[in-house]
Amino acid sequence: MLKLQSDLKDKTETLVIPVCEDKDIHDDPALVSVIEKAKTVRNFKGEKDQEVIFYNEPKLNAERVIVMGLGKAEKADTEVLRACAGNSVKKCIRKEPAEIIIALPSEKKFGKPMADMLEAMMEGAFLANHLFDKYKTEKKQTPLKQIAFLVPSDAKKKFAKLGSRISVICEGTILAREWVCIPSGEKTPDQLAGLISEHAGKEKLDITVFDEKELKEKGCGAILAVGAGSDSPPRMVVLEYKAKNAKKTIAFVGKGITFDSGGINMKPGGSSRNMKNDMAGAAAVAAALITVARLKPKVNVIGIAPLVENMPSGKSYRPGDILKTFDGKTVEVGNTDAEGRLILIDALSYAVKTYKPDAVIDLATLTGACLTALGDKIAGLFSPDDSLAEAIMASGQKTFERCWRLPLPEDYKESLKSEIADKSNVADLNGGGAVTAALFLSEFVGETRWAHLDIAGPAFFNKGSAYCGAGGTGFGVRLLCDVLEKL
Numbered sequence: 001m002l003k004l005q006s007d008l009k010d011k012t013e014t015l016v017i018p019v020c021e022d023k024d025i026h027d028d029p030a031l032v033s034v035i036e037k038a039k040t041v042r043n044f045k046g047e048k049d050q051e052v053i054f055y056n057e058p059k060l061n062a063e064r065v066i067v068m069g070l071g072k073a074e075k076a077d078t079e080v081l082r083a084c085a086g087n088s089v090k091k092c093i094r095k096e097p098a099e100i101i102i103a104l105p106s107e108k109k110f111g112k113p114m115a116d117m118l119e120a121m122m123e124g125a126f127l128a129n130h131l132f133d134k135y136k137t138e139k140k141q142t143p144l145k146q147i148a149f150l151v152p153s154d155a156k157k158k159f160a161k162l163g164s165r166i167s168v169i170c171e172g173t174i175l176a177r178e179w180v181c182i183p184s185g186e187k188t189p190d191q192l193a194g195l196i197s198e199h200a201g202k203e204k205l206d207i208t209v210f211d212e213k214e215l216k217e218k219g220c221g222a223i224l225a226v227g228a229g230s231d232s233p234p235r236m237v238v239l240e241y242k243a244k245n246a247k248k249t250i251a252f253v254g255k256g257i258t259f260d261s262g263g264i265n266m267k268p269g270g271s272s273r274n275m276k277n278d279m280a281g282a283a284a285v286a287a288a289l290i291t292v293a294r295l296k297p298k299v300n301v302i303g304i305a306p307l308v309e310n311m312p313s314g315k316s317y318r319p320g321d322i323l324k325t326f327d328g329k330t331v332e333v334g335n336t337d338a339e340g341r342l343i344l345i346d347a348l349s350y351a352v353k354t355y356k357p358d359a360v361i362d363l364a365t366l367t368g369a370c371l372t373a374l375g376d377k378i379a380g381l382f383s384p385d386d387s388l389a390e391a392i393m394a395s396g397q398k399t400f401e402r403c404w405r406l407p408l409p410e411d412y413k414e415s416l417k418s419e420i421a422d423k424s425n426v427a428d429l430n431g432g433g434a435v436t437a438a439l440f441l442s443e444f445v446g447e448t449r450w451a452h453l454d455i456a457g458p459a460f461f462n463k464g465s466a467y468c469g470a471g472g473t474g475f476g477v478r479l480l481c482d483v484l485e486k487l
Ligand code: BES
Pocket: 260, 278, 335, 337, 338, 339, 340, 365, 366, 367, 368, 369, 371, 426, 433, 456, 457
Protein backbone atom coordinates (compact mmCIF):
# COMPACT_ATOMS: atom_id res chain seq x y z
CA MET A 1 0.00 0.00 0.00
CA LEU A 2 2.96 2.37 0.64
CA LYS A 3 4.70 3.37 -2.54
CA LEU A 4 7.47 5.72 -3.69
CA GLN A 5 7.07 7.77 -6.85
CA SER A 6 9.42 10.25 -8.50
CA ASP A 7 7.12 11.82 -11.07
CA LEU A 8 3.49 12.84 -11.59
CA LYS A 9 3.09 11.17 -14.98
CA ASP A 10 0.01 9.21 -13.95
CA LYS A 11 -2.98 11.30 -13.03
CA THR A 12 -3.38 11.48 -9.27
CA GLU A 13 -6.54 11.91 -7.27
CA THR A 14 -5.15 13.96 -4.41
CA LEU A 15 -1.69 15.47 -4.13
CA VAL A 16 -0.68 16.87 -0.74
CA ILE A 17 2.08 19.47 -0.52
CA PRO A 18 3.31 20.28 3.00
CA VAL A 19 4.60 23.86 3.38
CA CYS A 20 6.21 25.95 6.11
CA GLU A 21 5.13 29.48 6.92
CA ASP A 22 8.63 30.92 7.07
CA LYS A 23 10.72 28.83 4.69
CA ASP A 24 10.61 27.35 1.20
CA ILE A 25 10.98 23.60 1.55
CA HIS A 26 10.40 22.34 -2.00
CA ASP A 27 12.63 22.20 -5.11
CA ASP A 28 10.25 21.08 -7.85
CA PRO A 29 9.22 24.20 -9.83
CA ALA A 30 5.71 22.85 -10.48
CA LEU A 31 5.14 22.44 -6.73
CA VAL A 32 6.72 25.80 -5.96
CA SER A 33 4.38 27.63 -8.34
CA VAL A 34 1.28 26.11 -6.68
CA ILE A 35 2.65 27.00 -3.26
CA GLU A 36 3.15 30.59 -4.44
CA LYS A 37 -0.43 30.65 -5.66
CA ALA A 38 -1.63 29.28 -2.30
CA LYS A 39 0.22 32.03 -0.48
CA THR A 40 -1.79 34.64 -2.42
CA VAL A 41 -4.96 33.25 -0.84
CA ARG A 42 -6.03 35.64 1.90
CA ASN A 43 -4.91 34.55 5.38
CA PHE A 44 -3.08 31.45 4.17
CA LYS A 45 0.46 31.51 5.48
CA GLY A 46 1.26 27.84 5.94
CA GLU A 47 0.54 27.91 9.66
CA LYS A 48 0.08 24.53 11.28
CA ASP A 49 -3.12 22.82 10.06
CA GLN A 50 -4.00 25.64 7.64
CA GLU A 51 -4.82 24.42 4.17
CA VAL A 52 -5.77 25.53 0.68
CA ILE A 53 -7.31 23.23 -1.91
CA PHE A 54 -7.02 23.63 -5.70
CA TYR A 55 -8.84 21.52 -8.25
CA ASN A 56 -7.50 20.20 -11.53
CA GLU A 57 -4.10 21.88 -11.46
CA PRO A 58 -2.92 21.22 -15.00
CA LYS A 59 0.84 21.29 -14.28
CA LEU A 60 0.52 18.81 -11.46
CA ASN A 61 -1.74 16.29 -13.16
CA ALA A 62 -3.91 16.01 -10.03
CA GLU A 63 -7.66 16.22 -9.53
CA ARG A 64 -7.13 17.89 -6.18
CA VAL A 65 -4.10 19.56 -4.60
CA ILE A 66 -4.03 20.23 -0.86
CA VAL A 67 -1.38 22.67 0.31
CA MET A 68 -0.98 21.85 4.00
CA GLY A 69 0.65 24.09 6.58
CA LEU A 70 3.36 22.69 8.86
CA GLY A 71 3.92 25.96 10.73
CA LYS A 72 7.39 27.37 11.41
CA ALA A 73 10.24 25.29 9.97
CA GLU A 74 12.16 25.27 13.24
CA LYS A 75 9.24 23.66 15.07
CA ALA A 76 8.31 21.26 12.27
CA ASP A 77 9.92 18.10 13.65
CA THR A 78 9.32 14.53 12.49
CA GLU A 79 6.16 14.32 14.59
CA VAL A 80 4.70 17.33 12.77
CA LEU A 81 5.40 15.46 9.52
CA ARG A 82 3.90 12.24 10.90
CA ALA A 83 0.74 14.09 11.93
CA CYS A 84 0.57 15.95 8.60
CA ALA A 85 0.68 12.65 6.70
CA GLY A 86 -1.93 11.19 9.05
CA ASN A 87 -4.29 14.14 8.69
CA SER A 88 -3.83 14.08 4.89
CA VAL A 89 -4.86 10.44 4.73
CA LYS A 90 -7.88 11.04 6.97
CA LYS A 91 -9.03 13.86 4.69
CA CYS A 92 -9.03 11.55 1.69
CA ILE A 93 -10.80 8.57 3.22
CA ARG A 94 -14.38 8.29 1.97
CA LYS A 95 -16.91 5.61 1.14
CA GLU A 96 -15.20 4.56 -2.10
CA PRO A 97 -11.54 3.48 -2.07
CA ALA A 98 -9.33 6.49 -2.90
CA GLU A 99 -5.65 7.30 -3.42
CA ILE A 100 -3.22 9.92 -2.25
CA ILE A 101 0.27 11.14 -3.06
CA ILE A 102 2.22 13.20 -0.55
CA ALA A 103 5.18 15.33 -1.64
CA LEU A 104 8.25 15.04 0.58
CA PRO A 105 10.04 18.29 1.49
CA SER A 106 13.52 18.75 0.03
CA GLU A 107 16.24 17.30 2.25
CA LYS A 108 18.49 20.32 1.76
CA LYS A 109 15.92 23.06 2.13
CA PHE A 110 14.11 21.49 5.07
CA GLY A 111 17.34 20.30 6.69
CA LYS A 112 16.22 16.80 7.65
CA PRO A 113 17.46 13.44 6.36
CA MET A 114 15.12 11.86 3.81
CA ALA A 115 15.12 8.61 5.82
CA ASP A 116 13.71 10.34 8.91
CA MET A 117 11.10 12.29 6.96
CA LEU A 118 9.95 9.28 4.96
CA GLU A 119 9.82 6.97 7.94
CA ALA A 120 7.68 9.40 9.94
CA MET A 121 5.34 10.23 7.07
CA MET A 122 4.90 6.61 6.11
CA GLU A 123 4.03 5.76 9.70
CA GLY A 124 1.55 8.59 10.09
CA ALA A 125 -0.12 7.76 6.79
CA PHE A 126 -0.29 3.99 7.33
CA LEU A 127 -1.59 4.25 10.90
CA ALA A 128 -4.19 6.89 9.99
CA ASN A 129 -5.51 4.59 7.27
CA HIS A 130 -6.71 2.05 9.83
CA LEU A 131 -10.42 2.14 10.68
CA PHE A 132 -11.93 0.18 13.52
CA ASP A 133 -15.47 -0.32 12.26
CA LYS A 134 -15.96 -3.98 13.14
CA TYR A 135 -18.93 -3.07 15.33
CA LYS A 136 -20.55 -0.56 12.95
CA THR A 137 -23.44 -2.05 11.04
CA GLU A 138 -23.03 0.40 8.20
CA LYS A 139 -19.47 0.88 6.93
CA LYS A 140 -19.30 4.52 5.92
CA GLN A 141 -15.62 4.62 5.02
CA THR A 142 -13.06 2.52 3.17
CA PRO A 143 -9.32 2.79 3.81
CA LEU A 144 -7.23 4.28 0.99
CA LYS A 145 -6.06 1.68 -1.48
CA GLN A 146 -2.78 3.43 -2.17
CA ILE A 147 -0.56 5.91 -0.37
CA ALA A 148 2.32 7.22 -2.47
CA PHE A 149 5.16 9.58 -1.63
CA LEU A 150 6.71 11.92 -4.14
CA VAL A 151 10.50 11.82 -3.75
CA PRO A 152 13.57 12.50 -5.93
CA SER A 153 14.52 9.53 -8.12
CA ASP A 154 17.69 8.69 -6.14
CA ALA A 155 15.59 8.44 -2.95
CA LYS A 156 13.12 6.21 -4.75
CA LYS A 157 15.92 3.69 -5.32
CA LYS A 158 17.61 4.15 -1.97
CA PHE A 159 14.43 3.66 0.08
CA ALA A 160 12.78 1.01 -2.08
CA LYS A 161 12.50 -1.38 0.88
CA LEU A 162 11.46 1.11 3.55
CA GLY A 163 7.75 0.89 2.79
CA SER A 164 7.51 -2.81 3.57
CA ARG A 165 9.44 -2.41 6.83
CA ILE A 166 7.20 0.44 7.97
CA SER A 167 4.10 -1.52 6.93
CA VAL A 168 5.15 -4.46 9.11
CA ILE A 169 5.76 -2.20 12.12
CA CYS A 170 2.46 -0.37 11.64
CA GLU A 171 0.52 -3.60 11.12
CA GLY A 172 1.89 -4.70 14.51
CA THR A 173 0.74 -1.43 16.08
CA ILE A 174 -2.70 -1.85 14.52
CA LEU A 175 -2.94 -5.42 15.79
CA ALA A 176 -2.35 -4.17 19.34
CA ARG A 177 -4.88 -1.36 18.82
CA GLU A 178 -7.54 -3.82 17.69
CA TRP A 179 -6.96 -6.20 20.58
CA VAL A 180 -7.33 -3.32 23.03
CA CYS A 181 -10.56 -2.20 21.34
CA ILE A 182 -12.24 -5.61 21.66
CA PRO A 183 -14.84 -5.63 24.48
CA SER A 184 -13.83 -7.64 27.55
CA GLY A 185 -16.67 -10.14 27.06
CA GLU A 186 -15.05 -11.20 23.80
CA LYS A 187 -11.50 -11.37 25.08
CA THR A 188 -11.52 -13.50 28.19
CA PRO A 189 -8.00 -14.73 29.05
CA ASP A 190 -8.59 -17.94 27.08
CA GLN A 191 -10.05 -16.11 24.08
CA LEU A 192 -7.28 -13.51 24.06
CA ALA A 193 -4.63 -16.23 24.32
CA GLY A 194 -6.33 -17.82 21.31
CA LEU A 195 -6.29 -14.58 19.30
CA ILE A 196 -2.62 -14.02 20.09
CA SER A 197 -1.71 -17.62 19.23
CA GLU A 198 -3.64 -17.41 15.98
CA HIS A 199 -1.57 -14.42 14.80
CA ALA A 200 1.71 -15.64 16.31
CA GLY A 201 1.18 -19.00 14.61
CA LYS A 202 1.62 -17.36 11.22
CA GLU A 203 5.16 -16.31 12.14
CA LYS A 204 8.25 -18.20 13.22
CA LEU A 205 7.56 -18.00 16.92
CA ASP A 206 7.44 -20.66 19.63
CA ILE A 207 4.10 -20.33 21.36
CA THR A 208 3.22 -21.68 24.79
CA VAL A 209 -0.02 -21.01 26.63
CA PHE A 210 -0.14 -22.04 30.29
CA ASP A 211 -3.60 -22.78 31.66
CA GLU A 212 -4.62 -22.53 35.30
CA LYS A 213 -3.44 -26.05 36.07
CA GLU A 214 0.03 -25.37 34.69
CA LEU A 215 0.17 -22.01 36.43
CA LYS A 216 -0.57 -23.80 39.66
CA GLU A 217 2.16 -26.38 39.06
CA LYS A 218 4.61 -23.57 38.37
CA GLY A 219 3.64 -21.77 41.56
CA CYS A 220 2.21 -18.60 39.99
CA GLY A 221 0.14 -17.88 43.09
CA ALA A 222 -0.29 -14.18 42.38
CA ILE A 223 -1.72 -14.67 38.88
CA LEU A 224 -4.08 -17.37 40.19
CA ALA A 225 -5.24 -15.22 43.10
CA VAL A 226 -6.10 -12.24 40.89
CA GLY A 227 -7.96 -14.52 38.48
CA ALA A 228 -9.85 -16.44 41.15
CA GLY A 229 -12.98 -14.29 41.12
CA SER A 230 -13.62 -14.63 37.41
CA ASP A 231 -15.54 -17.38 35.64
CA SER A 232 -12.82 -17.15 32.96
CA PRO A 233 -9.60 -18.62 34.39
CA PRO A 234 -6.18 -17.03 33.77
CA ARG A 235 -3.66 -17.88 31.09
CA MET A 236 -0.05 -16.98 30.47
CA VAL A 237 1.16 -16.68 26.90
CA VAL A 238 4.87 -17.06 26.17
CA LEU A 239 6.18 -16.17 22.71
CA GLU A 240 9.80 -16.89 21.78
CA TYR A 241 11.70 -15.47 18.84
CA LYS A 242 15.10 -17.03 18.23
CA ALA A 243 17.71 -15.41 16.00
CA LYS A 244 20.69 -17.20 14.49
CA ASN A 245 23.97 -16.36 16.24
CA ALA A 246 22.19 -14.06 18.66
CA LYS A 247 24.40 -12.61 21.37
CA LYS A 248 21.61 -11.35 23.59
CA THR A 249 18.20 -12.28 24.91
CA ILE A 250 15.68 -9.54 25.70
CA ALA A 251 12.41 -10.24 27.50
CA PHE A 252 9.24 -8.15 27.25
CA VAL A 253 6.47 -8.60 29.81
CA GLY A 254 3.01 -7.03 29.44
CA LYS A 255 0.14 -6.59 31.90
CA GLY A 256 -2.88 -8.41 30.53
CA ILE A 257 -5.89 -7.67 32.72
CA THR A 258 -8.72 -8.31 30.27
CA PHE A 259 -11.09 -6.39 32.54
CA ASP A 260 -10.27 -4.59 35.77
CA SER A 261 -13.35 -4.18 37.95
CA GLY A 262 -11.10 -3.65 40.95
CA GLY A 263 -12.25 -6.97 42.43
CA ILE A 264 -13.56 -6.86 46.02
CA ASN A 265 -12.14 -3.32 46.26
CA MET A 266 -14.45 -2.52 43.39
CA LYS A 267 -13.81 0.59 41.35
CA PRO A 268 -16.39 3.25 42.15
CA GLY A 269 -18.87 4.85 39.76
CA GLY A 270 -17.74 5.06 36.17
CA SER A 271 -14.07 4.44 36.81
CA SER A 272 -14.11 0.94 35.33
CA ARG A 273 -15.59 2.36 32.10
CA ASN A 274 -12.28 2.03 30.25
CA MET A 275 -10.93 -1.05 31.98
CA LYS A 276 -11.19 -3.29 28.94
CA ASN A 277 -7.97 -1.44 28.01
CA ASP A 278 -6.12 -2.87 31.00
CA MET A 279 -4.48 -5.47 28.79
CA ALA A 280 -2.76 -2.88 26.58
CA GLY A 281 0.68 -3.87 27.90
CA ALA A 282 0.11 -7.52 26.95
CA ALA A 283 -1.27 -6.45 23.56
CA ALA A 284 1.82 -4.33 22.87
CA VAL A 285 4.19 -7.12 23.92
CA ALA A 286 2.44 -9.83 21.88
CA ALA A 287 2.13 -7.56 18.83
CA ALA A 288 5.78 -6.54 19.20
CA LEU A 289 6.84 -10.21 19.14
CA ILE A 290 4.81 -10.88 16.02
CA THR A 291 6.42 -7.82 14.44
CA VAL A 292 9.89 -8.86 15.58
CA ALA A 293 9.38 -12.28 13.97
CA ARG A 294 8.74 -10.50 10.69
CA LEU A 295 11.61 -7.99 11.00
CA LYS A 296 14.11 -10.65 12.13
CA PRO A 297 16.60 -8.68 14.24
CA LYS A 298 19.79 -10.43 15.46
CA VAL A 299 18.70 -10.81 19.06
CA ASN A 300 16.56 -13.38 20.89
CA VAL A 301 13.30 -11.92 22.14
CA ILE A 302 10.86 -13.40 24.64
CA GLY A 303 7.37 -12.01 25.14
CA ILE A 304 5.35 -12.90 28.22
CA ALA A 305 1.72 -11.94 28.71
CA PRO A 306 -0.15 -12.97 31.86
CA LEU A 307 -3.86 -12.73 30.98
CA VAL A 308 -6.28 -12.40 33.87
CA GLU A 309 -9.73 -10.99 34.56
CA ASN A 310 -10.08 -9.14 37.88
CA MET A 311 -13.66 -9.74 39.10
CA PRO A 312 -15.57 -9.73 42.38
CA SER A 313 -17.34 -12.96 43.35
CA GLY A 314 -17.55 -15.53 46.12
CA LYS A 315 -14.31 -16.99 44.80
CA SER A 316 -12.38 -13.72 44.64
CA TYR A 317 -9.14 -13.07 46.43
CA ARG A 318 -9.63 -10.68 49.31
CA PRO A 319 -7.90 -7.81 51.05
CA GLY A 320 -5.85 -9.45 53.77
CA ASP A 321 -5.12 -12.60 51.78
CA ILE A 322 -1.50 -13.65 51.64
CA LEU A 323 -0.21 -14.97 48.32
CA LYS A 324 2.75 -17.16 47.58
CA THR A 325 4.38 -15.84 44.42
CA PHE A 326 6.42 -17.65 41.75
CA ASP A 327 9.52 -16.04 43.20
CA GLY A 328 8.80 -17.66 46.58
CA LYS A 329 8.12 -14.44 48.47
CA THR A 330 4.77 -13.89 50.18
CA VAL A 331 2.62 -10.84 49.47
CA GLU A 332 -0.20 -9.51 51.61
CA VAL A 333 -3.07 -8.07 49.60
CA GLY A 334 -3.78 -4.54 50.79
CA ASN A 335 -6.07 -3.77 47.88
CA THR A 336 -7.45 -6.09 45.21
CA ASP A 337 -7.44 -3.22 42.73
CA ALA A 338 -3.64 -3.18 42.81
CA GLU A 339 -3.80 -6.37 40.75
CA GLY A 340 -1.51 -5.45 37.85
CA ARG A 341 1.63 -5.50 39.94
CA LEU A 342 0.63 -8.93 41.30
CA ILE A 343 0.30 -10.65 37.95
CA LEU A 344 3.45 -8.86 36.76
CA ILE A 345 5.69 -10.10 39.57
CA ASP A 346 4.88 -13.72 38.71
CA ALA A 347 5.52 -13.06 35.02
CA LEU A 348 8.68 -11.01 35.66
CA SER A 349 10.26 -13.53 38.00
CA TYR A 350 9.27 -16.33 35.62
CA ALA A 351 10.99 -14.46 32.77
CA VAL A 352 14.13 -13.80 34.79
CA LYS A 353 14.45 -17.32 36.15
CA THR A 354 13.56 -19.20 32.96
CA TYR A 355 15.40 -17.17 30.33
CA LYS A 356 18.13 -15.27 32.24
CA PRO A 357 17.62 -12.37 29.83
CA ASP A 358 20.19 -9.60 29.34
CA ALA A 359 17.39 -7.13 29.94
CA VAL A 360 13.70 -7.20 30.72
CA ILE A 361 11.22 -4.44 29.94
CA ASP A 362 7.65 -4.49 31.20
CA LEU A 363 4.69 -2.46 29.93
CA ALA A 364 1.62 -1.97 32.06
CA THR A 365 -1.42 0.24 32.47
CA LEU A 366 -0.40 0.16 36.07
CA THR A 367 -1.52 3.26 37.96
CA GLY A 368 -4.00 6.09 37.75
CA ALA A 369 -1.28 8.07 39.54
CA CYS A 370 0.96 7.92 36.47
CA LEU A 371 -1.88 9.21 34.30
CA THR A 372 -2.35 12.07 36.77
CA ALA A 373 1.37 12.87 36.82
CA LEU A 374 2.14 12.82 33.09
CA GLY A 375 -1.22 13.06 31.31
CA ASP A 376 -2.45 10.69 28.66
CA LYS A 377 0.28 11.29 26.08
CA ILE A 378 3.40 10.34 28.06
CA ALA A 379 4.41 7.08 29.72
CA GLY A 380 6.26 6.87 33.03
CA LEU A 381 9.67 5.21 32.67
CA PHE A 382 11.33 3.57 35.64
CA SER A 383 14.72 1.87 35.65
CA PRO A 384 17.69 1.65 37.98
CA ASP A 385 19.85 1.26 34.84
CA ASP A 386 20.78 4.58 33.21
CA SER A 387 21.84 3.14 29.88
CA LEU A 388 18.66 1.08 29.51
CA ALA A 389 16.54 4.10 30.45
CA GLU A 390 18.40 6.27 27.94
CA ALA A 391 17.91 3.72 25.16
CA ILE A 392 14.17 3.62 25.85
CA MET A 393 13.95 7.42 26.03
CA ALA A 394 15.74 7.69 22.69
CA SER A 395 13.47 5.13 21.03
CA GLY A 396 10.43 6.92 22.42
CA GLN A 397 11.68 10.20 20.99
CA LYS A 398 12.18 8.63 17.61
CA THR A 399 8.75 6.98 17.43
CA PHE A 400 7.02 9.75 19.42
CA GLU A 401 5.86 7.28 22.03
CA ARG A 402 7.07 9.66 24.67
CA CYS A 403 8.47 8.48 28.00
CA TRP A 404 9.51 10.47 31.03
CA ARG A 405 11.82 9.00 33.63
CA LEU A 406 10.58 8.90 37.21
CA PRO A 407 12.64 7.90 40.26
CA LEU A 408 12.96 4.66 42.21
CA PRO A 409 13.94 6.06 45.61
CA GLU A 410 15.48 3.40 47.83
CA ASP A 411 13.91 4.73 51.05
CA TYR A 412 10.36 4.52 49.64
CA LYS A 413 10.73 0.74 49.51
CA GLU A 414 10.04 0.62 53.19
CA SER A 415 6.46 1.73 52.57
CA LEU A 416 5.75 -1.63 50.92
CA LYS A 417 6.44 -3.73 53.98
CA SER A 418 3.82 -5.94 55.58
CA GLU A 419 3.62 -6.81 59.26
CA ILE A 420 3.05 -10.50 58.59
CA ALA A 421 4.13 -11.21 54.98
CA ASP A 422 7.29 -10.34 53.01
CA LYS A 423 5.63 -7.46 51.14
CA SER A 424 2.33 -5.62 50.78
CA ASN A 425 0.90 -4.86 47.33
CA VAL A 426 0.04 -1.30 48.37
CA ALA A 427 2.29 1.32 49.89
CA ASP A 428 1.84 3.10 53.16
CA LEU A 429 2.95 6.46 51.74
CA ASN A 430 1.38 9.80 50.98
CA GLY A 431 1.03 9.97 47.18
CA GLY A 432 3.63 8.63 44.75
CA GLY A 433 1.39 5.80 43.52
CA ALA A 434 3.25 5.26 40.24
CA VAL A 435 6.62 5.24 42.01
CA THR A 436 5.68 2.75 44.71
CA ALA A 437 4.05 0.44 42.14
CA ALA A 438 7.32 0.45 40.19
CA LEU A 439 9.30 -0.14 43.38
CA PHE A 440 7.11 -3.14 44.15
CA LEU A 441 7.98 -4.65 40.74
CA SER A 442 11.69 -3.91 41.26
CA GLU A 443 11.74 -6.38 44.17
CA PHE A 444 11.06 -9.26 41.78
CA VAL A 445 13.67 -8.90 39.03
CA GLY A 446 16.80 -9.63 41.05
CA GLU A 447 19.96 -8.22 39.46
CA THR A 448 18.60 -8.35 35.90
CA ARG A 449 18.68 -5.09 33.91
CA TRP A 450 15.07 -3.98 34.05
CA ALA A 451 12.83 -1.14 32.98
CA HIS A 452 9.15 -0.56 33.59
CA LEU A 453 6.85 1.59 31.45
CA ASP A 454 3.62 2.72 33.09
CA ILE A 455 1.36 3.26 30.07
CA ALA A 456 -1.89 3.95 31.97
CA GLY A 457 -2.12 7.29 30.10
CA PRO A 458 -1.02 6.71 26.50
CA ALA A 459 -2.42 3.17 26.06
CA PHE A 460 -5.79 4.47 24.93
CA PHE A 461 -7.42 7.70 23.83
CA ASN A 462 -11.04 8.64 24.35
CA LYS A 463 -10.81 10.84 21.24
CA GLY A 464 -8.99 10.17 17.98
CA SER A 465 -5.90 12.13 16.91
CA ALA A 466 -3.93 12.71 13.69
CA TYR A 467 -2.94 9.09 13.16
CA CYS A 468 -4.84 7.15 15.79
CA GLY A 469 -8.56 6.59 16.18
CA ALA A 470 -10.36 6.58 19.54
CA GLY A 471 -9.55 3.50 21.64
CA GLY A 472 -6.32 1.51 21.87
CA THR A 473 -3.24 3.33 20.59
CA GLY A 474 -0.82 0.42 20.24
CA PHE A 475 1.60 2.43 22.38
CA GLY A 476 4.88 0.59 22.80
CA VAL A 477 4.93 -1.63 19.73
CA ARG A 478 7.03 0.74 17.64
CA LEU A 479 9.16 1.64 20.65
CA LEU A 480 9.93 -1.99 21.56
CA CYS A 481 10.87 -2.84 17.98
CA ASP A 482 13.18 0.16 17.86
CA VAL A 483 14.84 -0.33 21.22
CA LEU A 484 16.02 -3.84 20.29
CA GLU A 485 18.52 -2.17 17.96
CA LYS A 486 19.93 -0.15 20.83
CA LEU A 487 20.47 -2.81 23.53
N1 BES B 1 -5.66 -0.57 35.86
C1 BES B 1 -5.54 0.31 36.96
C2 BES B 1 -4.78 1.57 36.62
C3 BES B 1 -5.39 2.49 35.60
C4 BES B 1 -6.20 3.55 35.99
C5 BES B 1 -5.10 2.35 34.26
C6 BES B 1 -6.73 4.40 35.06
C7 BES B 1 -5.62 3.23 33.31
C8 BES B 1 -6.43 4.25 33.71
C9 BES B 1 -4.83 -0.39 38.11
O1 BES B 1 -5.03 -1.77 38.21
C10 BES B 1 -5.34 0.20 39.38
O2 BES B 1 -6.47 0.00 39.68
N2 BES B 1 -4.47 0.89 40.12
C11 BES B 1 -4.82 1.50 41.35
C12 BES B 1 -3.80 1.14 42.39
C13 BES B 1 -4.21 1.46 43.80
C14 BES B 1 -5.35 0.55 44.24
C15 BES B 1 -3.02 1.25 44.71
C16 BES B 1 -4.86 3.01 41.12
O3 BES B 1 -4.08 3.51 40.28
O4 BES B 1 -5.70 3.66 41.71
